[in-house]
Amino acid sequence: MTTPIRLVLVDDHRMFRSGVKTELDPEVTEVVGEAPDVDEAVKVIKATRPDVVLLDVHLPGGNGNGGVDVISASKFVETEAKQPVRFLALSVSDSAEDVIAVIRAGARGYVTKTISGTDLMTAIRRVSEGDAVFSPRLAGFVLDAFGAAAGEIAEVDEELDRLSAREREVMRLIARGYQYKEVAKELFISVKTVETHVSSVLRKLQLSSRHELTAWAMGRRLL
Known part of the structure; x- marks a missing residue:
């Protein structure tokens, strides 16, 4: 239990x-x-x-x-x-x-x-x-609290360049705390597609969890 x-x-x-x-x-x-x-x-x-x-x-x-x-x-x-x-x-x-x-x-x-x-x-x-x-x-x-405008890339780096435009959108929403179904609704895609993008983002950035993804995004002022 x-x-x-x-x-x-x-x-x-x-x-x-x-x-x-x-x-x-x-x-x-x-x-x-x-x-x-x-x-x-x-x-x-x-x-x-x-x-x-x-x-x-x-x-x-x-x-x-x-x-x-x-x-x-x-x-x-x-x-x-x-x-x-x-x-x-x-x-x-x-x-x-x-x-x-x-x-x-x-x-x-x-x-x-x-x-x-x-x-x-x-x-x-x-x-x-x-x-x-x-x-x-x-x-x-x-x-606003982290000094980046909505939809704006605050900093370009080699790791971020590995992600496609759609993967970046999914990454930001997941890092902000959105659930998969909320991301799907926001981006007009299926939950299965969201899951696929998240798996791809974690693999490309060599991260293992949403918590690590959030920390990664905050470190680059992407939230």
């Missing part, structure tokens, strides 16, 4: 935290702590060492920077498996300023509170595995 993902919920609304817990599958996630503000969140994260922190962006306490303060104060905490604690922002806000701030601070993803319970479970699992996850419409903000 797979060990559940250990999760801490951070949101200043108790009813919202309760609602999120009803959407989570207890066989997949185990809520090991909750917090309503920055200071309590940091204490709980350090005490429980969760795999993932589901984090609201706007919180009382700390230095007045909400979720950014939580990440800054606890991003070097390690899980029991000696992996870094990973942060997934879950917020009602979809402003570029909020998205960029928490991603720069170290969050692995950002989704809005309009997300379905099923998609939230998927996002938590993927972040726990090291993937970057964003609501599709927020991806452009992440591009």
Whole structure:
């Protein structure tokens, strides 16, 4: 049996935290702590060492920077498996300023509170595995955060030149955290074709996972 993902919920609304817990599958996630503000969140994260922190962006306490303060104060905490604690922002806000701030601070993803319970479970699992996850419409903000315009190659190098134009498009979307079906819809191709392109990209770049692909793309400011 797979060990559940250990999760801490951070949101200043108790009813919202309760609602999120009803959407989570207890066989997949185990809520090991909750917090309503920055200071309590940091204490709980350090005490429980969760795999993932589901984090609201706007919180009382700390230095007045909400979720950014939580990440800054606890991003070097390690899980029991000696992996870094990973942060997934879950917020009602979809402003570029909020998205960029928490991603720069170290969050692995950002989704809005309009997300379905099923998609939230998927996002938590993927972040726990090291993937970057964003609501599709927020991806452009992440591009801005890393100084590259949408659809623009930020840097040309020998490795990048190995990829075809279509492989580059697929690579960017996968590295941003899109699921295969989302890439297929975005590029008007089949899921099977997406899988083929991803396999080709990983082979050409000598990478073994989506996590390595994301790190590779971020290193070249392609996200």
